[in-house]
Amino acid sequence: MFCYQCEETAKNEGCTIKGVCGKTAETANLQDLLVYVLKGISFYGEKLRELGSDTSEEIDVFITKGLFATVTNTNFDSDDFVELIDEAQEIREEVADKFNRLYKEQNGSEYQGSLPPQATWKGSRDEYDDKAFEVGILTTENEDVRSLRELLTYGIKGIAAYNDHAYVLDKKDKEIFNFMQKGLAATLDDSLSADELTGLVLECGEYGVKTMALLDEANTSAYGHPEPTEVNIGVGDRPGILVSGHDLKDFEELLEQTKDTGIDIYTHGEMLPANSYPEFKKYDHLKGNYGGSWWKQKEEFEKFNGPILMTTNCLVPPKDSYKDKVFTTGVVGFDGMTHIADRPEGGSKDFSPVIEAAKNAAAPEELETGIVHGGFAHNTVLSIADKVIEAIQNGDISRFVVMGGCDGRLKNRDYFTDVAKELPENAVILTAGCAKYRYNKLDLGDIGGIPRVLDAGQCNDSYSLVVIAQKLAEAVGVDDINDLPISYDIAWYEQKAVIVLLALLSLGVKGIRLGPRLPAFVSENVLNVLVDKFDIKPTGDAQEDVEAIMAGN
Numbered sequence: 001m002f003c004y005q006c007e008e009t010a011k012n013e014g015c016t017i018k019g020v021c022g023k024t025a026e027t028a029n030l031q032d033l034l035v036y037v038l039k040g041i042s043f044y045g046e047k048l049r050e051l052g053s054d055t056s057e058e059i060d061v062f063i064t065k066g067l068f069a070t071v072t073n074t075n076f077d078s079d080d081f082v083e084l085i086d087e088a089q090e091i092r093e094e095v096a097d098k099f100n101r102l103y104k105e106q107n108g109s110e111y112q113g114s115l116p117p118q119a120t121w122k123g124s125r126d127e128y129d130d131k132a133f134e135v136g137i138l139t140t141e142n143e144d145v146r147s148l149r150e151l152l153t154y155g156i157k158g159i160a161a162y163n164d165h166a167y168v169l170d171k172k173d174k175e176i177f178n179f180m181q182k183g184l185a186a187t188l189d190d191s192l193s194a195d196e197l198t199g200l201v202l203e204c205g206e207y208g209v210k211t212m213a214l215l216d217e218a219n220t221s222a223y224g225h226p227e228p229t230e231v232n233i234g235v236g237d238r239p240g241i242l243v244s245g246h247d248l249k250d251f252e253e254l255l256e257q258t259k260d261t262g263i264d265i266y267t268h269g270e271m272l273p274a275n276s277y278p279e280f281k282k283y284d285h286l287k288g289n290y291g292g293s294w295w296k297q298k299e300e301f302e303k304f305n306g307p308i309l310m311t312t313n314c315l316v317p318p319k320d321s322y323k324d325k326v327f328t329t330g331v332v333g334f335d336g337m338t339h340i341a342d343r344p345e346g347g348s349k350d351f352s353p354v355i356e357a358a359k360n361a362a363a364p365e366e367l368e369t370g371i372v373h374g375g376f377a378h379n380t381v382l383s384i385a386d387k388v389i390e391a392i393q394n395g396d397i398s399r400f401v402v403m404g405g406c407d408g409r410l411k412n413r414d415y416f417t418d419v420a421k422e423l424p425e426n427a428v429i430l431t432a433g434c435a436k437y438r439y440n441k442l443d444l445g446d447i448g449g450i451p452r453v454l455d456a457g458q459c460n461d462s463y464s465l466v467v468i469a470q471k472l473a474e475a476v477g478v479d480d481i482n483d484l485p486i487s488y489d490i491a492w493y494e495q496k497a498v499i500v501l502l503a504l505l506s507l508g509v510k511g512i513r514l515g516p517r518l519p520a521f522v523s524e525n526v527l528n529v530l531v532d533k534f535d536i537k538p539t540g541d542a543q544e545d546v547e548a549i550m551a552g553n
Contacts, residue, residue, distance in 0.1 A: 158499025
């Protein structure tokens, strides 16, 4: 195997024996093979659009879910990927047949153009492992081309994750689906120059903005705009179900199915922001948030006592002591865990196995007490824009520091805690994603009633941070958001953070600090381009970085 798509990749070079995330070489290679065939489908999808036709919605959704399944910490089950590769080959042949028929109708002859192997390879299960070994990342020999292709692919994987969440809530945009195929197909085109690939990477960022906006619309139209909320982090004395991941539809259906059962519902990790949506506040048995970031699962899941539902990525391979209490759903998978099937058309998922497991469970073991603040997405912050602007003008707020993104288990992530502690009392942190867990429980106080940590929500809610910056720029009369007193100190871990970064770059944001390590998949030459064009820089010493941030550098 060779995988370097996440920040924790071995030696910041690549995992070659087993993933730091826990996935086996077999699973990693099958994921590569799935992406290989998805690129073949996308090649034909692009050819269809050249003829004035298109792929079906079912195929668009399959590509989206297939890519999402390969995001770090999402699916560890090789059997799932075998099934996906089987289906992907069938779909590719269907799209190829449609293209060939249409081409012959329009041109009077068979298509004679060259076809990449991704569009033609056919194999059975007993050939998958050998083929997967041949089609990995390193087959692109030129390091810079490989870097740009992988940067584009990982950005598209991030789009796939957010697009899937939006689609579940009945929000869809054909242009987003089509760009995903355009980008995947472009990675097969050896004629594209580095400049053309760079342009596609930035276009990917533009579609990242569109996708996050679509998901924001999906979440808020279904559940209302998040409200400032004090979220309980203690526990009650009843059995509970712990819900982790990002899927709000799953969360809603579980809340509905557990009404009046004597079971409390707790959020974990990236599900914390669910506590701030008005529609979820109506459920009295939504108790609050339990624990912290995804990487603490092995300790926290064991102490929870009740069942855990993983709705999306951020699963850590479980310990045997609690493995039988973890349930997966959606694209999440792990060998030996009970999987909750997809909802039937027009219906809901059946969470009764999770509910039954909770009925005889002990109450959660208390980890901590108190509250954390949430609900400061763009609607809330913009509703107090006058107050914020006045605080800026009076000097009460000297700078906003965007510290969104991902958390991770390595010690160097203490940097973000140190930055939060070092920032002066007139600096406000804007955050989204699980990076917040490095500082959201610190007592940092407020500025005239404005909390010094404004939590916009999940990682996709980085869109809220963009909206806030754009609206503040309009309000204070500057044309360029880089002229605002806002600095960006971003933590990354996996592919959703990649699309957040590309989205910021597509909007022209400059001077982003990125860490705790720069991506292993970005070559030196590609990094130089990003530095020259966008002034991207690595995180460094926390105190020195804070001094530079407060000086506007």
